[in-house]
Amino acid sequence: MSPRTPHFVSLLLALVALPLVSAVAPKPAHDWVAMFNGKDLSGWKSNEETPGSFRVEDGAIKVADGRAHLFYVGPDGAAEFVNFEFKARVKHMPKANSGIYIHTTYQEKGWPAQGYECQVNSTLHGDPRKTGGLYAVADVRDTAPVADGVWFDYVVRVQGRRIVIEIDGKVTTDWTEPADWDPAKTLTNMPGRRLSSGTFALQAHDPDSIVYYKDLFVRRLP
Template identity: 65%
Template sequence: MKLNQLTSLVAFLGLAVCAVAEDKPAANDGWVSMFNGQDLSGWKSNEETPGSFSVENGTIKVSNGRSHLFYVGPNGDAKFTNFEFKGKVKHMPGSNSGLYIATEYQDKGWPEKGYECQVNSTSHKDPKKTGGLYAVKDVLDTAPVGDDEWFDYSIKVEGKHITISINGQVTTDWTEPEGWDPATALKNMPGRKLSPGTMAIQAHDPKSVVYYKDLYIRPL
């Protein structure tokens, strides 16, 4: 191998290592991996629709019908108040899902506690799209990302302030008002309120297929 070829190879490998490092935050920065890429350890599905969550090629595949996959952590009692979350998401055409925050495990139905950070492609009939805080501060009609492409999904909760970013761009910036009464403000969603809780991934309907990977959380 010629010297210039060897130099180019070393430079390429250096860039590849940097890229991997960027995708996997350092533990000493407080980031905790939520998904090992091999199985659903640390997660608990309510199995409302059996088989809605599986591991495929290092990703969590969401399909088959309504169910929710709750993050319980290594000790089964994961709970967060102030935190940052980041992960990679890909929704296929006509697909709907969501990431719940400040929630808790329940056997069936849409989670009654916490907020849903929407994951929903432009081609799905629901007008509330990816990057919105469902029914509270929505992104309407057009998703900020296309179908069948990986994108970065970030959530930050600090005090009563919720920020959602897609590919580094803020799509939702909302603060829960003092005296917030979701039973009055949202009618059918009385549990939409910040409190210590965990996260959950939503399987929405039989036609929706969504993938998640590189999931990390950092308490603040």
């Protein structure tokens, strides 16, 4: 076959173009990684502000007693995320109040100063900011989207400046951090409420609050 035949030319062009297609193809999301083994708190670190606030019970993390925070450190102790999708099964009991912090970092005591709190708050707790909201930034007010005492799906997705929260497959919060966002001017006593990078934390809020978490997974997004 002559190298000048149309068939040979077409084949040559296809081979030349192939690397170009691969170079611009979007990177796929990473696989899901289990954050909790259902047996113990390996990969997590409690600040023990109230000792014993976190324990494993029937394959779930039970969050109870006084204020404390349980930080995800991962198998290497240095977990850090920028763009990600997080999912968990959650159950809050009557009068429960908790939260899932994102882009936060370990601290010995107090409410986490860095990152945002994705609210977990039952129907009967007095705080009007309920499950599925971004605390003090984009709140779900007055009525929780799920009942007490039942398991539900909690999903948090962060990509770029956008934060999306879903409860049982329904979007409850879709908020994009403004380019000129200054939480020190916008929020009261929350100057660290901004996207950057960091890890996750589960909140134990007060002695009357009981919340359960299980099936916690995370995957990195491009």
